[in-house]
Amino acid sequence: MSARRMLGLVLVLVAATPAAAAAPTAVLLRNGVIHTEAAHGTVAGGSVLIVDGRVTAVGRDLVAPPGAEVIDLKGRPVTPALFGGIGQAGVAEIELEATTRDGTLKLGQMRPEFDPSLAFNPDSVAVAVARVEGIGFALLAPGAEPGSKGAPGSSVIAGLASIVRFDGRRPRPPVALEVLVGEEGGALAGESRAAAYMLLAQALEEARSPAPPGPAEQRLLTPAGRRALKALAAEQRPVLFRADRAADIRTAVEFAAREKLAAVIAGGAEAWRVAPLLARAQVPVVIDPLDDLPTGFDQVGATLENAARLDAAGVAVAFSLRGGAPHEMRKLRQAAGNAVAHGMAPAAALAALTRVPARIFRAAGEFGSIEPGRAANLVVWSGDPLEVTSLVDAEWLDGQRQSLRTRQTELRDRYLERIRAGTAR
Amino acid sequence: MRPCHPRAVARLAVLAAAAGLAAAALAATPDPYPSTYAPAAAPPVLIRGATVLTGTGARYDDADVVIADGRITAVGAHLEAPAGARVVEAHGRWVTPGLIDVHSHIGVYPVPEVSGNSDGNEATAPVTANVWAEHSVWPVDPAFDTALAGGITTLEILPGSANLIGGRSVVLKNVPAVTYQAMKFPGAPQGLKMACGENPKRVYGAGRNVAPSTRMGNVAGYRAQWIEAQEYLRDLAAYEAKVKAGGKAAEEAKPPKRDLRLETLAAVLRGEIPVQMHCYRADEMAIMLDMSREFGFRIAAFHHAVEAYKIANLLAERGVCAAMWADWWGFKMEANDGIQENIAFVDAVPNGCAIVHSDSDEGIQRLNQEAGKAIARGRAVGLAIPPERAIEWLTRNPARALGIDARTGTLEPGKMGDVVVWNHDPFSVYALADEVYIDGVLQYDRVHPRGKPRSDFMLGQPAAAGAAP
Structure with missing residues (x-):
C-alpha cells in the first residue's frame, strides 16, 4: 500500500x-x-x-x-500479540489454594454446558504477568481431575472453552468443547479409555435426539447440556480431544469423523506418528514442543522433533504448555524457540503462537495477525521474539x-x- | 575466599577428627554402599578454537581445552594435541564446564510416572532422616539421558519435600549404569534434605492429625530432632571416653544403640553432611539460619528460594547459596512473590552465591536457557552479567553447594574432565550441546547419536521407533 x-x-x-x-x-x-x-x-x-x-x-x-x-x-x-496456550490464567490465582480455583468442575456429572469463562478474573496478577510478556489471548479450557477419596471428579466432557483476552475485556463467547480421551479419559470413564468413547457417543445421541432415548435416570446430560452439545456439534465448533498416544489420536480422529465433529487434538505427544492422517483429515494439533519424555505410557514416542515433523507433514500446529499452569504462560515463547532449535522453521513456530491458534479457535478477526482495519494487538520485542x-x-x-x-x-x-x-x- | 567455604569447613572437620574427638569414630565408618564408578578409558581430547567459559569468571575467545586421563590438563591458546588425541574443531562453538543441577528427583520420581516407581517421598512420617535417596534411584530413568543432552554431568538427587527432614541425598555422575553405585560421585558428601513451609504442614497436619500443621509446628519439629541428635552425640562421646580410659569401665562400656535417623542428624551436627533446605520465603530462611546457629550445623543452600532476593545480603554474609528457578512462581502461596530478577539480584551482592536449579525433568534439560532468562532480566535493570559470570550459576556455584568444587565445576587443570561443547552461545534458546564429556569420556554426541537408546526402558519401544503404520 x-x-x-x-x-x-x-x-x-x-x-x-x-x-x-x-x-x-x-x-x-x-x-x-x-x-x-x-x-x-x-x-x-x-x-x-x-x-x-x-x-x-x-x-x-x-x-x-x-x-x-x-x-x-x-x-x-x-x-x-501472542497466544498463551490452553491454560487457566484468570481462573486460578494460586493453584494449590482451592478457594482461588474455578477452572475445574468436580460434580462427577457430565456437564458440557460448564463455562469456566464466567469465572474469568481480568484483574488476576497471573493475567497481568502474562500480558507484559506479550501474551494477548489464550484458550481457557476446563481442567480435568479424577475423583478421589469419595469426592467426585470431573467428566469425560470437561466443558466449554473460550478465548480469554488479557486486555481487561470479558472473554469471548465459548468457542469449543473439551473432551478427554486417553489416560485422563480412562480415569474418568470407569477406568477404561475405551469407555470414554461410549459415554461421548451416548451424550451426542442424547443431544441430537428430539426426545432423548432411555429412561431419565440413565441419561448423562441435563437439558441445558443437551442444548449446548447439540449447538456445538451442529455449528462445527472445535472439539478439543485431549490425547497423546498415537492410537488414541487415531481413534479420536475416526470418532470425530463418524460423529461429524470438528476435532482438534490437544496434547498430541505422539501426534508425529500419525501426521499423515492428521493432515489428510485437516485436524489441527495443539502441542507442547518441550514434551520429550515418556511421562506416562501415553507419551512413549514423545520427541522434541514433534513440531517440526507435524509442520513438515502439513498439519496445522499451535503451541501450549502441558498442564495449562496459570502462571507459566510466559514460558510458551521459549518452548517455541526450542521447536526451532529442533528443526521447525522460525516462521512456523511464530505462526503456532499467533495466526494458527487464532484460526483454530475462531478468533482470527481479532488476534493472531497485524492487518489494516484490525484493532492493534501487537508487540515490539527487544530482539528475536523466540x-x-x-x-x-x-x-x-x-x-x-x-x-x-x-x-x-x-x-x-x-x-x-x-x-x-x-x-x- | 568466600566465607564459610565448604573446603574451609571440610578442613575444620579434619582438624576436629585429628584432635581425637571421640565422635569421629562413626564418621570414619566407610560408606556401606560405596561408589563403584570408574570412568572408561578414553583417548585424550583437544577442543580447538572455541569460546571458553571456564566457570572461574574467565572467558577466552579462540581458545583450546585439553582433557587427558579424565582430567582437564590445559586451557589456553594454541595447545598441542596429546598423542592419540581426539581433536574437536570448535571454531564458533562454546565450551563450558559440565552443568550441575543441585536439585533433581530423576530416578526417585522417574518417568513413566507410575505408582510402581514413585519412590521420592517417604511420606509416612514427618521426619525420615533414616532414609537415603540413593536407595530409591532407578538408573533406567530415561530422564537421565535427556538431562545429559542438556549438558548435565553431575546432579544431586534428593528425597521429596513432604517431610520436615526427608532423608539423605546423593550426588551422581550422569553416566549410564545398571546400579546407582556405578553413578555415585566418588567421595561427594551426601546432603540432608529438609523442607520449610507449606509442604510438611499440608501433608501432615489436620488431614492426618499428625504434627506439624503450622509453620511453628515445623520449627518445633526440627528443633526436637536436633536436641535428640545432641543427646545421641553426648552418649556416643561418653562411650568413647570410657573406651579410651581403658580398664573395667572400657570393658563394661556399651555404645548407644545404632539408629539410622540419629546417625544422619549427628553427621550433620558434626559437619559431615550439609543441609540442602527447601525454603521459599525470606522470613523462613532467616529462621532457618538462626536455627542452624542454635544447633551448630551448616546449610549449604536454600532450594526453590523464591524470595532470596529479599535477603540476598543476609544469605551472602552467612555463606549460604540460593538455588532458584528463572521464572516459576504463584503455584502456591509461598511462591507468590517470585520475580524474574531473583537470580540476578542474589548474584549481584558481594559474595552472593546464585545457583540455577531445576526440580524438573524438563527444566534440567535446559538450565542454560533458564540462566539466559535471568541474564536478560538482570541486564534490564542495569546489572552487568557477562556470560563468563552467568555460567558460574550452573557450574562452580552448584559444585560449591555440593562440596565438590575442588574436583569439578570449573575448567582448571586437575579438575575432572566434565566438559560441554555447545553449538552456540549457551544462553540462547537455540543452543544445543554438541558433545558432553564426563571424566574425559564422550557420553553424548549430538551429531553422531547412538543407534539405540541408552535407557533400557526405551529399548524396543515401537512408539519411539517411527511413524505408526
Missing part, C-alpha cells in the same frame, strides 16, 4: 468515526521487522501505523500523519498501549533499591 493511499484511508477512517471531534491519536512504528502473519508476510524495514487504536497501514515508507507519535524500532521485530534473552519493549492490546508494570515489577523495584544499598537482609 502506498503512503498516499494509506493517508487517504486514514482520513476516511477519521471522517467516518463519530468520535472524530477529538484529534486522532496516531502512532507510527517505523523501521522494524513486521511479522504480520497475514498477507503482507514479514516486512523488513517496515512500519505499522496505528490510528485511534486501529492498524491502518502496514508496509514500507509509511508517512506519519501530522501530530503522530513516531517510534523508531531500529530494526526490532514486531509480532501480533529468544529467551529478548524482552517486550512495547505492547498494544485492543488498540491500547499497555503498561508493562505488574505486581512483580513493583516487588523488583522495591528490592532493587535494597540490593543496590546492600541492605537486603
